[in-house]
Amino acid sequence: MSNITLLGLSGALRRASANRQLIREAARLFGTADLTEADLNLPLYDGDLEEGEGIPEAVQHLAAQIAQADAVVISTPEYNKGPSGVLKNALDWVSRTSGTPWADKPVAVMSAAAGRAGGERAQMVLRSFLVPFQSRLLSGPELHLADCRNQFDAEGRLISAPYTKTLQVLMDKLRVEVTR
Template identity: 35%
Template sequence: MLNSTKVLALCGSLRAKSSNKGLLRYAQANAPEGMSIEIANLADIPFYNSDITDTPASVTALLAQFAAADAFIFAGPEYNYSISPALKNAIDWASRAPNNALLGGKAAAIMGAGGGMGTSRAQYHLRQVFVFTDIHPLNKPEVFANAFSGQFDADGNLIDEKIQENVKAQLAALATWSQQLRK
Protein backbone atom coordinates (compact mmCIF):
# COMPACT_ATOMS: atom_id res chain seq x y z
CA MET A 1 0.00 0.00 0.00
CA LEU A 2 1.18 3.51 -0.76
CA ASN A 3 2.31 5.39 2.31
CA SER A 4 2.19 9.06 1.39
CA THR A 5 -0.13 11.45 -0.36
CA LYS A 6 1.05 14.81 -1.67
CA VAL A 7 -1.91 17.18 -1.89
CA LEU A 8 -2.15 20.50 -3.68
CA ALA A 9 -4.78 22.78 -2.11
CA LEU A 10 -6.30 25.61 -4.12
CA CYS A 11 -8.37 28.44 -2.71
CA GLY A 12 -10.79 30.33 -4.91
CA SER A 13 -10.62 33.41 -2.71
CA LEU A 14 -7.61 35.70 -2.94
CA ARG A 15 -8.35 37.52 0.35
CA ALA A 16 -5.76 37.05 3.11
CA LYS A 17 -8.43 36.54 5.79
CA SER A 18 -10.67 34.36 3.64
CA SER A 19 -12.58 31.70 5.53
CA ASN A 20 -11.88 29.35 2.61
CA LYS A 21 -8.15 29.86 3.17
CA GLY A 22 -8.94 29.19 6.83
CA LEU A 23 -10.39 25.81 5.86
CA LEU A 24 -7.21 25.01 3.93
CA ARG A 25 -4.92 26.21 6.74
CA TYR A 26 -6.82 23.99 9.17
CA ALA A 27 -6.54 21.04 6.76
CA GLN A 28 -2.82 21.65 6.32
CA ALA A 29 -2.24 21.78 10.08
CA ASN A 30 -4.34 18.65 10.69
CA ALA A 31 -3.40 16.41 7.79
CA PRO A 32 -3.36 12.73 8.66
CA GLU A 33 -0.06 10.90 8.96
CA GLY A 34 1.51 10.41 5.54
CA MET A 35 -0.27 13.35 3.93
CA SER A 36 1.39 16.65 3.09
CA ILE A 37 -0.65 19.63 1.93
CA GLU A 38 0.79 22.53 -0.06
CA ILE A 39 -1.44 25.58 -0.54
CA ALA A 40 -1.05 27.16 -3.98
CA ASN A 41 -0.78 30.92 -4.39
CA LEU A 42 -3.19 32.01 -7.12
CA ALA A 43 -2.77 35.76 -6.61
CA ASP A 44 -0.40 36.28 -9.56
CA ILE A 45 -1.98 33.88 -12.05
CA PRO A 46 -3.19 35.82 -15.12
CA PHE A 47 -6.47 34.87 -16.76
CA TYR A 48 -6.01 32.01 -19.17
CA ASN A 49 -5.53 33.24 -22.73
CA SER A 50 -4.40 30.92 -25.51
CA ASP A 51 -2.70 33.89 -27.18
CA ILE A 52 -0.12 33.94 -24.38
CA THR A 53 2.87 32.19 -25.93
CA ASP A 54 5.38 32.69 -23.12
CA THR A 55 3.96 31.05 -20.03
CA PRO A 56 4.33 33.41 -17.06
CA ALA A 57 6.60 32.21 -14.22
CA SER A 58 3.66 32.15 -11.78
CA VAL A 59 1.78 29.78 -14.09
CA THR A 60 4.84 27.57 -14.65
CA ALA A 61 5.21 27.23 -10.87
CA LEU A 62 1.51 26.38 -10.46
CA LEU A 63 1.63 23.78 -13.23
CA ALA A 64 4.62 22.14 -11.55
CA GLN A 65 2.59 21.95 -8.33
CA PHE A 66 -0.30 20.32 -10.21
CA ALA A 67 2.08 17.81 -11.77
CA ALA A 68 3.71 16.87 -8.45
CA ALA A 69 0.40 16.38 -6.61
CA ASP A 70 -1.19 12.99 -5.99
CA ALA A 71 -4.50 14.63 -5.06
CA PHE A 72 -6.18 18.01 -4.70
CA ILE A 73 -8.30 20.01 -2.30
CA PHE A 74 -10.44 22.74 -3.82
CA ALA A 75 -11.92 25.36 -1.49
CA GLY A 76 -13.71 28.43 -2.59
CA PRO A 77 -16.54 30.84 -2.12
CA GLU A 78 -19.64 30.84 -4.26
CA TYR A 79 -19.77 33.71 -6.75
CA ASN A 80 -23.10 34.27 -8.48
CA TYR A 81 -24.17 30.69 -7.68
CA SER A 82 -21.00 29.23 -9.20
CA ILE A 83 -17.22 28.76 -8.99
CA SER A 84 -15.01 31.74 -8.21
CA PRO A 85 -12.94 33.06 -11.13
CA ALA A 86 -9.57 32.44 -9.44
CA LEU A 87 -10.31 28.75 -8.89
CA LYS A 88 -11.75 28.17 -12.37
CA ASN A 89 -8.81 30.01 -13.93
CA ALA A 90 -6.25 27.77 -12.19
CA ILE A 91 -8.08 24.70 -13.47
CA ASP A 92 -8.26 26.20 -16.97
CA TRP A 93 -4.47 26.67 -17.08
CA ALA A 94 -3.82 23.12 -15.84
CA SER A 95 -6.38 21.54 -18.16
CA ARG A 96 -4.49 22.74 -21.24
CA ALA A 97 -1.82 20.09 -20.78
CA PRO A 98 -2.29 17.32 -23.38
CA ASN A 99 -4.89 14.80 -22.25
CA ASN A 100 -5.35 16.66 -18.96
CA ALA A 101 -2.05 15.08 -17.89
CA LEU A 102 -1.72 17.33 -14.83
CA LEU A 103 -5.21 16.60 -13.55
CA GLY A 104 -6.63 13.40 -14.97
CA GLY A 105 -7.08 10.37 -12.78
CA LYS A 106 -6.31 12.20 -9.53
CA ALA A 107 -8.51 12.35 -6.44
CA ALA A 108 -9.98 15.59 -5.13
CA ALA A 109 -11.79 16.85 -2.07
CA ILE A 110 -14.06 19.89 -2.21
CA MET A 111 -14.85 22.19 0.68
CA GLY A 112 -16.19 25.68 1.00
CA ALA A 113 -17.31 28.46 3.26
CA GLY A 114 -19.94 30.89 2.15
CA GLY A 115 -23.48 31.98 2.87
CA GLY A 116 -26.46 30.00 4.09
CA MET A 117 -25.94 27.06 1.72
CA GLY A 118 -22.17 26.94 2.36
CA THR A 119 -21.08 26.95 -1.33
CA SER A 120 -23.22 23.96 -2.33
CA ARG A 121 -23.94 25.33 -5.82
CA ALA A 122 -20.28 26.17 -6.46
CA GLN A 123 -19.27 22.70 -5.31
CA TYR A 124 -21.81 21.16 -7.68
CA HIS A 125 -20.49 23.22 -10.59
CA LEU A 126 -16.93 22.23 -9.71
CA ARG A 127 -17.98 18.58 -9.95
CA GLN A 128 -19.26 19.30 -13.46
CA VAL A 129 -15.88 20.77 -14.44
CA PHE A 130 -14.22 17.62 -13.10
CA VAL A 131 -16.04 15.54 -15.73
CA PHE A 132 -13.98 17.19 -18.49
CA THR A 133 -10.73 17.28 -16.52
CA ASP A 134 -11.09 13.64 -15.37
CA ILE A 135 -10.54 14.59 -11.73
CA HIS A 136 -12.19 12.09 -9.37
CA PRO A 137 -13.94 13.92 -6.51
CA LEU A 138 -14.83 12.38 -3.19
CA ASN A 139 -18.54 11.96 -2.78
CA LYS A 140 -18.50 11.90 1.02
CA PRO A 141 -17.92 13.37 3.48
CA GLU A 142 -18.87 16.81 2.27
CA VAL A 143 -17.65 20.02 3.93
CA PHE A 144 -19.96 23.03 3.84
CA ALA A 145 -19.37 25.92 6.24
CA ASN A 146 -21.17 29.19 6.85
CA ALA A 147 -18.56 31.93 6.78
CA PHE A 148 -20.86 34.37 8.57
CA SER A 149 -22.18 32.44 11.58
CA GLY A 150 -19.27 32.27 14.03
CA GLN A 151 -17.60 29.20 12.57
CA PHE A 152 -14.50 31.32 11.78
CA ASP A 153 -12.64 33.99 13.77
CA ALA A 154 -11.91 37.52 12.50
CA ASP A 155 -8.76 36.27 10.74
CA GLY A 156 -10.63 33.57 8.82
CA ASN A 157 -9.42 30.69 10.99
CA LEU A 158 -11.78 27.75 11.43
CA ILE A 159 -12.92 27.55 15.06
CA ASP A 160 -16.06 25.40 14.83
CA GLU A 161 -15.40 21.92 16.23
CA LYS A 162 -18.05 20.19 14.10
CA ILE A 163 -16.60 21.60 10.87
CA GLN A 164 -13.08 20.77 12.09
CA GLU A 165 -14.13 17.14 12.52
CA ASN A 166 -15.72 17.16 9.04
CA VAL A 167 -12.44 18.45 7.55
CA LYS A 168 -10.44 15.74 9.33
CA ALA A 169 -12.85 13.05 8.12
CA GLN A 170 -12.64 14.38 4.58
CA LEU A 171 -8.83 14.35 4.67
CA ALA A 172 -8.80 10.72 5.83
CA ALA A 173 -11.20 9.79 3.04
CA LEU A 174 -9.09 11.71 0.50
CA ALA A 175 -5.97 9.78 1.51
CA THR A 176 -7.78 6.47 1.05
CA TRP A 177 -9.40 7.52 -2.24
CA SER A 178 -6.12 8.82 -3.67
CA GLN A 179 -4.31 5.61 -2.77
CA GLN A 180 -7.05 3.52 -4.37
CA LEU A 181 -6.79 5.51 -7.60
CA ARG A 182 -2.99 5.18 -7.69
CA LYS A 183 -2.96 1.36 -7.37
Template identity: 40%
Template sequence: MTEQQTPLRIVGISGSLRKGSLNTAALRAARDLAPPGVTIEIFDIADIPLYNDDVRTGNGYPEPVQALRDALKAADGILFSTPEYNYSVPGVLKNAIDWASRPPEQPFDAKPIAMMGASPGVLGTVRAQTHLRQFFTYLNGFVLNRPEVMIGQANSKFDPEGRLTDQGTIDFLKTFLASFADHIRYHQRAKSRH
Protein backbone atom coordinates (compact mmCIF):
# COMPACT_ATOMS: atom_id res chain seq x y z
CA MET A 1 0.00 0.00 0.00
CA THR A 2 1.47 3.33 -1.03
CA GLU A 3 1.35 6.43 1.16
CA GLN A 4 -1.39 7.93 -1.02
CA GLN A 5 -3.50 4.79 -0.44
CA THR A 6 -3.10 4.81 3.34
CA PRO A 7 -6.54 5.69 4.74
CA LEU A 8 -6.82 8.95 6.64
CA ARG A 9 -9.44 9.66 9.28
CA ILE A 10 -10.39 13.30 9.85
CA VAL A 11 -12.71 14.55 12.57
CA GLY A 12 -14.84 17.49 11.45
CA ILE A 13 -16.27 19.99 13.92
CA SER A 14 -18.77 22.72 13.13
CA GLY A 15 -18.73 25.81 15.31
CA SER A 16 -22.48 26.25 14.93
CA LEU A 17 -25.32 24.45 16.67
CA ARG A 18 -28.00 25.72 14.25
CA LYS A 19 -29.96 23.06 12.39
CA GLY A 20 -29.64 25.04 9.15
CA SER A 21 -26.03 26.09 9.73
CA LEU A 22 -24.06 27.03 6.62
CA ASN A 23 -20.90 25.81 8.37
CA THR A 24 -22.34 22.41 9.15
CA ALA A 25 -23.52 22.26 5.52
CA ALA A 26 -19.97 23.13 4.39
CA LEU A 27 -18.61 20.36 6.61
CA ARG A 28 -21.05 17.86 5.09
CA ALA A 29 -19.96 19.01 1.63
CA ALA A 30 -16.32 18.46 2.61
CA ARG A 31 -17.20 14.98 3.88
CA ASP A 32 -18.85 14.16 0.56
CA LEU A 33 -16.01 15.65 -1.53
CA ALA A 34 -13.12 14.08 0.38
CA PRO A 35 -10.48 12.40 -1.81
CA PRO A 36 -10.36 8.60 -2.05
CA GLY A 37 -9.12 7.03 1.17
CA VAL A 38 -10.01 10.08 3.28
CA THR A 39 -12.93 9.84 5.68
CA ILE A 40 -14.40 12.84 7.47
CA GLU A 41 -16.49 12.01 10.53
CA ILE A 42 -18.52 14.92 11.88
CA PHE A 43 -18.48 15.28 15.67
CA ASP A 44 -21.46 17.17 17.12
CA ILE A 45 -20.42 19.45 20.01
CA ALA A 46 -24.01 20.26 21.08
CA ASP A 47 -23.80 18.10 24.24
CA ILE A 48 -20.52 19.59 25.52
CA PRO A 49 -21.34 21.35 28.82
CA LEU A 50 -20.04 24.78 29.72
CA TYR A 51 -16.43 24.55 30.77
CA ASN A 52 -15.88 24.30 34.53
CA ASP A 53 -12.57 22.88 35.68
CA ASP A 54 -14.07 22.00 39.08
CA VAL A 55 -16.07 19.34 37.24
CA ARG A 56 -12.95 17.86 35.66
CA THR A 57 -10.84 17.93 38.82
CA GLY A 58 -13.69 16.57 40.93
CA ASN A 59 -15.23 13.92 38.69
CA GLY A 60 -13.10 13.67 35.56
CA TYR A 61 -14.23 14.62 32.10
CA PRO A 62 -17.98 14.58 31.40
CA GLU A 63 -18.90 11.79 28.97
CA PRO A 64 -19.41 14.06 25.90
CA VAL A 65 -16.05 15.74 26.55
CA GLN A 66 -14.25 12.41 26.91
CA ALA A 67 -15.86 11.25 23.66
CA LEU A 68 -14.57 14.41 21.94
CA ARG A 69 -11.07 13.96 23.35
CA ASP A 70 -11.02 10.31 22.26
CA ALA A 71 -12.21 11.19 18.74
CA LEU A 72 -9.60 13.93 18.38
CA LYS A 73 -6.80 11.73 19.69
CA ALA A 74 -7.67 8.90 17.27
CA ALA A 75 -7.96 11.22 14.24
CA ASP A 76 -5.20 11.76 11.72
CA GLY A 77 -6.37 15.36 11.32
CA ILE A 78 -9.03 17.82 12.47
CA LEU A 79 -11.17 20.03 10.24
CA PHE A 80 -13.01 22.99 11.75
CA SER A 81 -15.81 24.85 10.00
CA THR A 82 -16.58 28.00 11.93
CA PRO A 83 -19.01 30.88 11.68
CA GLU A 84 -17.92 34.31 12.82
CA TYR A 85 -19.66 35.94 15.77
CA ASN A 86 -18.67 39.48 16.76
CA TYR A 87 -15.41 39.28 14.78
CA SER A 88 -14.38 36.03 16.50
CA VAL A 89 -14.99 32.34 17.13
CA PRO A 90 -18.39 31.27 18.47
CA GLY A 91 -18.49 30.56 22.20
CA VAL A 92 -19.61 26.95 21.69
CA LEU A 93 -16.53 26.17 19.62
CA LYS A 94 -14.16 27.92 22.01
CA ASN A 95 -15.83 26.04 24.88
CA ALA A 96 -15.30 22.65 23.17
CA ILE A 97 -11.65 23.48 22.49
CA ASP A 98 -11.14 24.64 26.08
CA TRP A 99 -12.53 21.35 27.40
CA ALA A 100 -10.59 19.17 24.96
CA SER A 101 -7.29 20.96 25.56
CA ARG A 102 -7.07 20.30 29.31
CA PRO A 103 -4.39 17.94 30.64
CA PRO A 104 -3.33 15.25 30.48
CA GLU A 105 -2.31 14.65 26.86
CA GLN A 106 -4.25 17.40 25.13
CA PRO A 107 -5.17 16.00 21.70
CA PHE A 108 -4.25 19.04 19.58
CA ASP A 109 -0.51 18.70 20.21
CA ALA A 110 1.27 18.03 16.89
CA LYS A 111 -2.07 17.28 15.21
CA PRO A 112 -2.62 18.44 11.62
CA ILE A 113 -5.50 20.94 11.57
CA ALA A 114 -7.39 22.72 8.81
CA MET A 115 -10.16 25.28 8.98
CA MET A 116 -12.79 26.82 6.82
CA GLY A 117 -15.82 29.01 7.27
CA ALA A 118 -19.03 30.01 5.54
CA SER A 119 -20.88 33.28 5.98
CA PRO A 120 -23.62 35.28 4.28
CA GLY A 121 -21.17 38.21 4.40
CA VAL A 122 -18.46 38.80 1.83
CA LEU A 123 -15.46 38.09 4.10
CA GLY A 124 -16.44 34.48 4.82
CA THR A 125 -15.26 34.27 8.47
CA VAL A 126 -11.73 35.62 7.96
CA ARG A 127 -11.58 37.17 11.46
CA ALA A 128 -12.89 34.06 13.22
CA GLN A 129 -10.35 31.89 11.42
CA THR A 130 -7.54 34.27 12.41
CA HIS A 131 -8.50 33.85 16.06
CA LEU A 132 -8.88 30.09 15.69
CA ARG A 133 -5.33 29.91 14.31
CA GLN A 134 -4.09 31.70 17.44
CA PHE A 135 -5.48 28.95 19.67
CA PHE A 136 -3.37 26.35 17.93
CA THR A 137 -0.20 28.37 18.17
CA TYR A 138 -0.41 27.81 21.92
CA LEU A 139 -1.74 24.23 21.62
CA ASN A 140 0.96 23.28 19.07
CA GLY A 141 -1.48 22.19 16.39
CA PHE A 142 -0.03 22.02 12.88
CA VAL A 143 -2.40 24.31 10.98
CA LEU A 144 -2.61 24.15 7.19
CA ASN A 145 -1.80 27.68 6.04
CA ARG A 146 -3.02 27.45 2.45
CA PRO A 147 -5.35 27.22 0.72
CA GLU A 148 -7.69 29.20 2.94
CA VAL A 149 -11.40 28.48 2.62
CA MET A 150 -13.64 31.46 3.33
CA ILE A 151 -17.00 30.90 1.67
CA GLY A 152 -18.46 34.38 1.38
CA GLN A 153 -22.10 35.03 0.41
CA ALA A 154 -22.63 31.39 1.30
CA ASN A 155 -26.41 31.60 1.46
CA SER A 156 -26.35 31.79 -2.36
CA LYS A 157 -24.05 28.76 -2.70
CA PHE A 158 -26.15 26.16 -0.88
CA ASP A 159 -29.65 25.01 -1.76
CA PRO A 160 -32.53 25.06 0.80
CA GLU A 161 -31.59 21.50 1.90
CA GLY A 162 -28.03 22.58 2.68
CA ARG A 163 -26.36 21.03 -0.36
CA LEU A 164 -23.44 22.91 -1.88
CA THR A 165 -24.40 23.89 -5.43
CA ASP A 166 -21.73 26.42 -6.44
CA GLN A 167 -19.30 24.65 -8.80
CA GLY A 168 -16.41 27.02 -8.12
CA THR A 169 -16.69 26.34 -4.38
CA ILE A 170 -16.99 22.60 -4.99
CA ASP A 171 -13.80 22.61 -7.06
CA PHE A 172 -11.97 24.74 -4.51
CA LEU A 173 -13.04 22.47 -1.63
CA LYS A 174 -11.65 19.47 -3.52
CA THR A 175 -8.30 21.25 -3.89
CA PHE A 176 -8.35 22.24 -0.22
CA LEU A 177 -9.10 18.68 0.94
CA ALA A 178 -6.34 17.22 -1.24
CA SER A 179 -3.94 19.79 0.26
CA PHE A 180 -5.07 18.86 3.77
CA ALA A 181 -4.49 15.16 3.06
CA ASP A 182 -0.97 16.03 1.84
CA HIS A 183 -0.43 18.15 4.96
CA ILE A 184 -1.43 15.24 7.20
CA ARG A 185 0.84 12.80 5.37
CA TYR A 186 3.74 15.27 5.51
CA HIS A 187 3.48 15.43 9.30
CA GLN A 188 3.05 11.67 9.57
CA ARG A 189 6.31 11.21 7.62
CA ALA A 190 8.08 13.76 9.80
CA LYS A 191 6.86 12.02 12.96
CA SER A 192 7.97 8.60 11.73
CA ARG A 193 11.50 9.91 11.16
CA HIS A 194 11.86 10.92 14.83
Protein backbone atom coordinates (compact mmCIF):
# COMPACT_ATOMS: atom_id res chain seq x y z
CA MET A 1 0.00 0.00 0.00
CA SER A 2 1.45 3.36 -1.00
CA ASN A 3 0.61 6.80 0.33
CA ILE A 4 -0.80 5.70 3.66
CA THR A 5 -2.97 8.41 5.16
CA LEU A 6 -3.02 8.92 8.91
CA LEU A 7 -5.62 11.15 10.51
CA GLY A 8 -4.69 12.68 13.85
CA LEU A 9 -7.36 13.68 16.34
CA SER A 10 -6.10 15.72 19.26
CA GLY A 11 -8.41 16.23 22.20
CA ALA A 12 -6.65 19.55 22.80
CA LEU A 13 -7.31 22.54 20.57
CA ARG A 14 -4.07 24.39 21.37
CA ARG A 15 -1.69 24.28 18.41
CA ALA A 16 1.31 23.59 20.65
CA SER A 17 -0.41 21.09 22.95
CA ALA A 18 1.46 18.00 24.05
CA ASN A 19 -1.29 15.88 22.49
CA ARG A 20 -0.71 17.46 19.08
CA GLN A 21 3.03 16.97 19.54
CA LEU A 22 2.43 13.33 20.46
CA ILE A 23 0.38 12.76 17.31
CA ARG A 24 3.13 14.30 15.18
CA GLU A 25 5.75 12.15 16.89
CA ALA A 26 3.56 9.08 16.35
CA ALA A 27 3.36 9.89 12.64
CA ARG A 28 7.14 10.32 12.45
CA LEU A 29 7.67 6.94 14.12
CA PHE A 30 4.99 5.33 11.93
CA GLY A 31 7.20 6.00 8.94
CA THR A 32 6.22 6.98 5.43
CA ALA A 33 2.67 8.33 5.58
CA ASP A 34 0.72 11.52 5.02
CA LEU A 35 -0.55 13.00 8.29
CA THR A 36 -3.63 15.17 8.40
CA GLU A 37 -4.53 16.79 11.70
CA ALA A 38 -8.29 17.06 12.08
CA ASP A 39 -9.93 20.27 13.23
CA LEU A 40 -12.12 19.46 16.23
CA ASN A 41 -13.13 23.06 16.85
CA LEU A 42 -16.77 22.22 16.21
CA PRO A 43 -20.01 23.67 17.55
CA LEU A 44 -21.34 21.90 20.62
CA TYR A 45 -23.64 19.06 19.68
CA ASP A 46 -27.21 20.32 19.80
CA GLY A 47 -30.17 18.26 18.57
CA ASP A 48 -32.08 21.44 17.74
CA LEU A 49 -29.19 22.65 15.57
CA GLU A 50 -29.03 19.29 13.83
CA GLU A 51 -32.77 19.25 13.24
CA GLY A 52 -32.94 22.87 12.06
CA GLU A 53 -29.78 23.15 10.00
CA GLY A 54 -28.54 19.61 9.55
CA ILE A 55 -25.07 18.30 10.25
CA PRO A 56 -22.55 21.19 10.14
CA GLU A 57 -20.21 21.19 7.17
CA ALA A 58 -17.17 20.93 9.49
CA VAL A 59 -18.59 17.74 11.00
CA GLN A 60 -19.30 16.26 7.56
CA HIS A 61 -15.72 17.09 6.62
CA LEU A 62 -14.39 15.34 9.73
CA ALA A 63 -16.50 12.25 9.03
CA ALA A 64 -15.18 12.19 5.44
CA GLN A 65 -11.59 12.51 6.72
CA ILE A 66 -12.13 9.55 9.05
CA ALA A 67 -13.68 7.48 6.26
CA GLN A 68 -10.86 8.28 3.83
CA ALA A 69 -7.95 7.76 6.25
CA ASP A 70 -6.14 4.45 6.32
CA ALA A 71 -5.79 4.77 10.10
CA VAL A 72 -6.60 7.20 12.90
CA VAL A 73 -4.33 8.26 15.77
CA ILE A 74 -6.12 9.83 18.73
CA SER A 75 -4.43 11.58 21.64
CA THR A 76 -6.36 12.98 24.56
CA PRO A 77 -5.53 15.09 27.56
CA GLU A 78 -7.18 14.24 30.86
CA TYR A 79 -9.65 16.72 32.26
CA ASN A 80 -11.36 15.77 35.53
CA LYS A 81 -10.51 12.09 35.09
CA GLY A 82 -11.86 11.83 31.53
CA PRO A 83 -11.18 12.79 27.91
CA SER A 84 -11.66 16.38 26.85
CA GLY A 85 -15.09 17.69 26.00
CA VAL A 86 -13.69 18.71 22.61
CA LEU A 87 -12.98 15.08 21.74
CA LYS A 88 -16.27 13.73 23.12
CA ASN A 89 -18.18 16.41 21.22
CA ALA A 90 -16.46 15.45 17.96
CA LEU A 91 -17.26 11.77 18.50
CA ASP A 92 -20.89 12.61 19.27
CA TRP A 93 -21.24 14.74 16.13
CA VAL A 94 -19.61 12.15 13.86
CA SER A 95 -21.97 9.51 15.23
CA ARG A 96 -24.83 11.56 13.78
CA THR A 97 -23.47 11.52 10.21
CA SER A 98 -24.64 9.05 7.59
CA GLY A 99 -22.53 6.02 6.86
CA THR A 100 -20.08 4.40 9.20
CA PRO A 101 -16.77 6.24 8.86
CA TRP A 102 -15.19 4.42 11.82
CA ALA A 103 -16.21 0.88 10.83
CA ASP A 104 -13.21 -1.46 10.64
CA LYS A 105 -10.82 1.54 10.77
CA PRO A 106 -7.47 0.87 12.50
CA VAL A 107 -7.26 3.23 15.49
CA ALA A 108 -4.41 3.87 17.93
CA VAL A 109 -5.18 5.74 21.15
CA MET A 110 -2.76 7.52 23.47
CA SER A 111 -2.85 10.24 26.08
CA ALA A 112 -0.66 13.05 27.33
CA ALA A 113 -1.31 14.86 30.58
CA ALA A 114 0.53 16.94 33.14
CA GLY A 115 -0.14 14.47 35.95
CA ARG A 116 1.93 11.45 36.83
CA ALA A 117 -0.60 8.96 35.41
CA GLY A 118 -0.33 10.53 31.96
CA GLY A 119 -4.04 10.52 31.24
CA GLU A 120 -4.58 6.85 31.99
CA ARG A 121 -8.18 7.34 33.15
CA ALA A 122 -9.01 9.56 30.19
CA GLN A 123 -7.67 6.94 27.81
CA MET A 124 -9.67 4.17 29.48
CA VAL A 125 -12.87 6.22 29.14
CA LEU A 126 -12.03 7.18 25.55
CA ARG A 127 -11.65 3.52 24.65
CA SER A 128 -15.18 2.89 25.91
CA PHE A 129 -16.48 5.83 23.83
CA LEU A 130 -15.05 4.17 20.69
CA VAL A 131 -16.69 0.76 21.19
CA PRO A 132 -19.96 1.61 19.38
CA PHE A 133 -18.04 2.65 16.26
CA GLN A 134 -16.69 -0.88 15.66
CA SER A 135 -13.25 0.27 14.63
CA ARG A 136 -10.16 -1.92 14.91
CA LEU A 137 -8.98 -0.30 18.14
CA LEU A 138 -5.48 -1.43 19.09
CA SER A 139 -5.40 -2.86 22.58
CA GLY A 140 -1.86 -1.76 23.22
CA PRO A 141 0.71 -1.05 24.16
CA GLU A 142 -0.91 1.79 26.06
CA LEU A 143 0.96 5.07 26.03
CA HIS A 144 0.19 7.42 28.93
CA LEU A 145 2.62 10.34 28.62
CA ALA A 146 3.06 11.82 32.10
CA ASP A 147 4.54 15.25 32.87
CA CYS A 148 3.85 15.96 29.21
CA ARG A 149 5.11 19.54 29.22
CA ASN A 150 8.64 18.27 29.81
CA GLN A 151 8.71 15.29 27.46
CA PHE A 152 9.56 16.90 24.10
CA ASP A 153 12.73 18.51 22.81
CA ALA A 154 12.83 21.70 20.71
CA GLU A 155 12.10 19.70 17.53
CA GLY A 156 9.03 18.07 19.07
CA ARG A 157 10.60 14.66 19.60
CA LEU A 158 10.10 12.61 22.72
CA ILE A 159 13.12 12.78 24.99
CA SER A 160 12.37 9.66 27.02
CA ALA A 161 13.61 6.39 25.54
CA PRO A 162 10.92 4.27 27.27
CA TYR A 163 8.11 6.47 25.91
CA THR A 164 9.69 6.50 22.46
CA LYS A 165 10.02 2.72 22.48
CA THR A 166 6.38 2.25 23.52
CA LEU A 167 5.17 4.67 20.86
CA GLN A 168 7.29 2.92 18.22
CA VAL A 169 5.77 -0.46 19.10
CA LEU A 170 2.28 1.06 18.97
CA MET A 171 2.95 2.59 15.55
CA ASP A 172 4.46 -0.68 14.27
CA LYS A 173 1.27 -2.45 15.32
CA LEU A 174 -0.82 0.24 13.64
CA ARG A 175 1.14 -0.21 10.41
CA VAL A 176 0.44 -3.96 10.53
CA GLU A 177 -3.27 -3.24 10.96
CA VAL A 178 -3.24 -0.82 8.02
CA THR A 179 -1.64 -3.38 5.72
CA ARG A 180 -3.79 -6.26 6.97
